[in-house]
Amino acid sequence: MRIPFIHHSPVIFIAIGLIVVSTVALAFVSYHYTVGRENLAETTLVQSNIKLAQQYVDRIEQRIVDNDLILNDMIDVNEPGRWPEMVAAVKEADLNVDQVYILSPESNYPLFPPYSHEIRNQWGAFRASFNVHDLDVERLILDQPHHLHMERPNNYFFASYFLKETRAGKPVLVCYQMNFDAILSLLDRRLRDLEDRFYVSIVDFENNVIYGQPVSRASKYFFEARFPTTLYKWILQVVPRNYTELERGVKNQRRTSLVFIILSMLLIFFSLAIIYVVWRHDRQLRQLKEHFIGNVSHELKTPLSLIRMFSEMLVTGRVQGESKRVEYTRVIHNESERMSRLINNLLDFSGLSRGVEQKHLERVNLGTLVANAVEAYRYEAEKAGFRMALHVDPDIPDTLADPSAVTMALFNLLDNSIKYSGDRKEVEVRVTRGDGTLSLAVIDKGLGIPHAEQEKIFDQFYRGSGSSVSGVRGSGIGLAITRYVARMHGGEISVKSEPGAGSVFTLEIPIRTAPEDSGPGDGSPRPGRAENW
Secondary structure, X not given: OOOHHHHOHHHHHHHHHHHHHHHHHHHHHHHHHHHHHHHHHHHHHHHXXXXXXXXXXXXXXXXXXXXXXXXXXXXXOOXXXXXXXXXXXXXXXXXXXXXXXXXXXXXXXXXEOXXXXXXXXXXXXXXXXXOHHHOOHHHOOEOOOEEEEEEOOOOEEEEEEEEEEOOOOOEEEEEXXXXXXXXXXXXXXXXXXXXXXXXXXXXXXXOOEEEEXXXXXXXXXXXXXXXXXXXXXXXXXXXXXXXXXXXXHHHHHHHHHHHHHXXXXXXXXXXXXXXXXXXXXXXXXXXXXXXXXXXXXXXXXXXXXXXHHHHHHHHHOOOOOHHHHHHHHHHHHHHHHHHHHHHHHHHHHHHHHOOOOOOEEEEEEHHHHHHHHHHHHHHHHHHOOOEEEEEEOOOXXXXXXXXXXXXXXXXHHHHHHHHOOOOOOEXXXXXXXXXXXXXXXXXXXXXXXXXXXOOXXXXXXXXXXXXXXOOOOOOOOHXXXXXXXXXXXXXEEEEXXXXXXXXXXXXXXXXXXXXXXXXXXXXXXXXXXXXXO
């Protein structure tokens, strides 16, 4: 099915523009979708790890609270006489307690142990951190654990305390000063299984390490959790042990996604460039074919008009004198030859376009062949006012060649030289022998060919773009066929030209002889015998 509008330039450019915009938009969305998924995965991982760290914090806090509830049941404030026994039992139990103080909220001295000279230093150190007057005793809930966590210059202070009430309704504070090493041992037991997968550290607000080793805050997978009610001066910090691999994996995945997106865009743009080049070439080819049809029509119309005119004069008997009759007959003959060459060019070009390659090689002498062809062409050239010269080396050997194809190539070169000779109407043909090759050169003094076009002129349908040659009629296939003839013989055609100084077209073919020239029956070609290769 043919779609005519796809050949229109605006439609092609709009389509390419839409594809480019769609590709860029799709790449943008794909990249952001990929980055979004990676960020979501990272956020999910971080949230999961934060939740895990918070679970460990809650477990440690719950263990401390459970320990406090046990301690609360071991001291009875209604039996002061048994306080020494009760305190001794608390210290002997594995409940992380260093000292026990029973205090009156209204006094600066302990109820137990009773104040004495022996405990004054111990009591002074305790009061430096735990001052009853700093507590809002009225807001404390009876028999509920409360905690005091302080930072001291030489060590940390941690205490659990309860507000109790005697049978007489008198308030009493029971304070358990915890052992620092026992607290660290508790942390070690609770965090040991976490350290298999994470770097774990507990620090204070000034980032001094309490437990574990310092961890890097630079990682995006770093997270921390505070102890809300017990060890509230400390912070649990956690980083996955494989965080460098995680970060490297995310970077590599993002880089891989970006590379694939860019590669896909490049492939699409490269495909669009190929489509554009092919479309442009097809468009130029269609234009050249249109020009070709017009030029061929004109080329055929001119000789047909002449043949028709002169043949009509001969038929009607309006010719005066035998000389005129001969002249008109020669014109008809020459124009017929001209049409034959053009039709042969068209037929050969048609076969060339279909990939048909036929070689009818026979032993010929290129010098003799060219001399006969030039002589046949001389009348047409001299009628156009040209002076033709021929130079053939005396030692030109015989070679295997297609005489019809070589003659056609020579006529194409002569036609080309005459069409583009301008005012200097001189054409010279040279046949020379080289190192294993024979050269056929056609030299003119005409308009010349720009350097930028010297390779293009051998392409099919190509016509010169200069203003000086724009009005010259031609089919645009003569030089293409000439190059085909050269390559058919294993040779090549070249051109040397300067604008305004003329051109030299050289057809070179290798010298080929039959394998054996002696004796019949050896399968070798004989003079005048054609060989199909």
